[in-house]
Amino acid sequence: MTNSDGVLSWLDRTQHFGIKLGLENTHRLLDAVGCPEKGLTFIHVAGTNGKGSTCAMIDSILREAGIRTGLYTSPHLVDLRERFRVQGTMIRAETFDRILARIRNATASWDHTPTFFEITTVAAMLYFQEQNVDIVVLETGMGGRLDSTNVVTPAVSVITKIGMDHQQWLGETLAKIASEKAGIIKLGVPVVSAQQAPEAACVIAETATRLDAELVVVSDLDQRFATGLQGPHQRENAAVAIAALRAARIDISDAAIHSGLENVEWPGRFQKIGNLWLDGAHNPDGVQALCETWKNQRLPERPIILFGALADKGAETMLDHLHEISDTIWLVPIQNARAADPTALATLLKHEGKTWPNLDDALDAARRSGLPVLVTGSLYLIGEAMTHLGVTPFRD
Numbered sequence: 001m002t003n004s005d006g007v008l009s010w011l012d013r014t015q016h017f018g019i020k021l022g023l024e025n026t027h028r029l030l031d032a033v034g035c036p037e038k039g040l041t042f043i044h045v046a047g048t049n050g051k052g053s054t055c056a057m058i059d060s061i062l063r064e065a066g067i068r069t070g071l072y073t074s075p076h077l078v079d080l081r082e083r084f085r086v087q088g089t090m091i092r093a094e095t096f097d098r099i100l101a102r103i104r105n106a107t108a109s110w111d112h113t114p115t116f117f118e119i120t121t122v123a124a125m126l127y128f129q130e131q132n133v134d135i136v137v138l139e140t141g142m143g144g145r146l147d148s149t150n151v152v153t154p155a156v157s158v159i160t161k162i163g164m165d166h167q168q169w170l171g172e173t174l175a176k177i178a179s180e181k182a183g184i185i186k187l188g189v190p191v192v193s194a195q196q197a198p199e200a201a202c203v204i205a206e207t208a209t210r211l212d213a214e215l216v217v218v219s220d221l222d223q224r225f226a227t228g229l230q231g232p233h234q235r236e237n238a239a240v241a242i243a244a245l246r247a248a249r250i251d252i253s254d255a256a257i258h259s260g261l262e263n264v265e266w267p268g269r270f271q272k273i274g275n276l277w278l279d280g281a282h283n284p285d286g287v288q289a290l291c292e293t294w295k296n297q298r299l300p301e302r303p304i305i306l307f308g309a310l311a312d313k314g315a316e317t318m319l320d321h322l323h324e325i326s327d328t329i330w331l332v333p334i335q336n337a338r339a340a341d342p343t344a345l346a347t348l349l350k351h352e353g354k355t356w357p358n359l360d361d362a363l364d365a366a367r368r369s370g371l372p373v374l375v376t377g378s379l380y381l382i383g384e385a386m387t388h389l390g391v392t393p394f395r396d
Contacts, residue, residue: 007100008080014116025114026148029122032106036122036129040070042136042152043244046144046181047160049286050194050237053229053266054160055139057241061260062135063087065252070128070136072121072149077268077280077383077393084124086131088265090394095130099123117141121148135250143170145183155248157184157191157213160240161233162200163285164314178203190214190247194240218243224254227261230270231293267393268382275372278386280379282309284317290376294325303372306362308332308381311340316348318377326374327351330366332359336380360388 030037043058045051052073059071069087076082084091103119103126114122121141128136138154140147162178170177178200185191185204191213193204201217208215221227221235222242229237238261245252268280270293281290294303305326309315322329331342331353342355356362363385366373375385386393 007097007104010104011100011116011119014113014119022146023148023151026118026121026151029103029107029114029118030125030151033102033122033126036125037152040125040128040136040152041134042138042154043156043158043248044138044140044149044152044154044184045158045160045244046140046147046184047158047194048163048165048177048181049283049289050160050233050240051139051158053234053269054158054237054241054244055137056266057227057229057238057261057264058244059085059088059137060264061241061245061252061257062137062250064260064263065250065256067250068132068134070124070131070133072124072128072136073139074117074120074141075379077379078386078391079393080120081396082394083120084127085394086128086133088395090396091127092396095127096123099126102126115148118148121151140181140184143180143183145180147184150184153186154184154189155250156244157186157189158240158244159184159191159193159196159204160237161194161285162196163283165283173199175199175203179207182207185211185213187211188213190216192216192218192240192243192247194236195219214247216243216247225258225261228264229266230296231289232296233289233293234269265394267391268379268386273389273391275370276367276389277303277372277374278382279374279376280382281318281376282313282378284314284321287318287321287376291321291325294374299372301371302326302328303374304366304369305329306332306359306366306373306375306381306385307345307377308334308342308359309340309345309377310334310336310338310380312338313340313378315340315345315377319345319348320350322376323350328371329353330362331355332362332381333357334359334378334380335384336378339378339380359384363388
């Protein structure tokens with residue numbers, strides 16, 4: 001990336017301001033740059049697990065149908081520009097610099113700088129407006145109700161599987177978390193939901209009824225279709241993606257659905273590279289789904305697992321699940337301020353484990369073993385592994 005005029009450094013510094021839930025800043029920022037969201041059509045996706053995969057599937061199906069798409073997701077794996085894609089291609093570095101400079105100039109006189117996510121959300125709106133996309137597939141960052149992306153009125157609201165995550169921000173119960181996720185439901189706008197635990201399902205249904213939003217609850221994928229992403233949980237995500245397009249009344253042929261699901265790319269989700277797998281399962285529900293997917297591979301050997309997680313992600317439960325598929329778990333650090341200490345994680349292991357000072361050495365040693373290798377626990381760790389392996393997640 002070119003980082004002309006220091007705009008990337010400016011954006012990076014905003015991460016030190018942390019998370020600020022609320023929509024006031026995003027509305028103010030959109031107004032300052034000309035309300036680029038006004039002429040765009042959105043499919044808005046929230047949830048705990050599967051929302052990125054669901055977004056990728058919707059985007060892939062739309063493109064197979066000849067519809068020009070913008071896709072905004074987070075976090076990125078290797079390159080920040082991954083978050084902003086049109087027709088599957090990342091934003092050009094020079095274009096990103098120019099858009100960031102416009103936002104920086106628009107906020108120069110503010111008494112406080114917008115947050116990182118507020119800036120990137122508005123940057124996405126500006127980019128998609130410039131690119132004249134037909135439909136924007138918009139993934140929430142964390143919650144829903146107070147998430148920066150919740151400034152739009154979409155053609156359909158989508159809620160993937162809800163689980164326990166980000167409790168310090170969203171609440172300590174599944175019902176409270178579901179209430180935050182259901183905050184993307186808009187008056188009279190249809191909503192599509194994956195099958196949920198009863199307490200989450202109740203909240204979504206009550207919210208939809210109160211807002212006169214037609215609710216579609218999806219169970220399983222139509223047997224006519226299959227998805228290129230591995231795992232039974234991806235079948236449910238695919239079913240949600242199809243239902244979302246139908247609820248939005250977008251005319252999509254079965255051929256486009258078939259081709260879009262078959263050709264979908266979503267790196268770092270049970271991605272196989274030789275005898276190594278990368279999966280960004282980053283909470284207990286995600287790791288449980290990963291383990292089921294691994295068992296379905298019926299490999300003759302149990303893998304060496306390289307695991308690193310953020311401190312607030314329920315690592316003990318995640319490791320309990322991983323013990324079902326491996327007797328060898330190596331603990332590695334993540335280059336993130338919120339990372340769990342591998343030495344502390346080692347006390348949670350049921351079998352003998354090993355801590356490593358860095359991912360690179362652990363990854364090289366694991367690959368030399370000749371055994372299958374699985375890297376998991378955090379998308380940040382997956383990004384580091386891709387960098388080490390020289391893997392580029394998306395085309396430039």
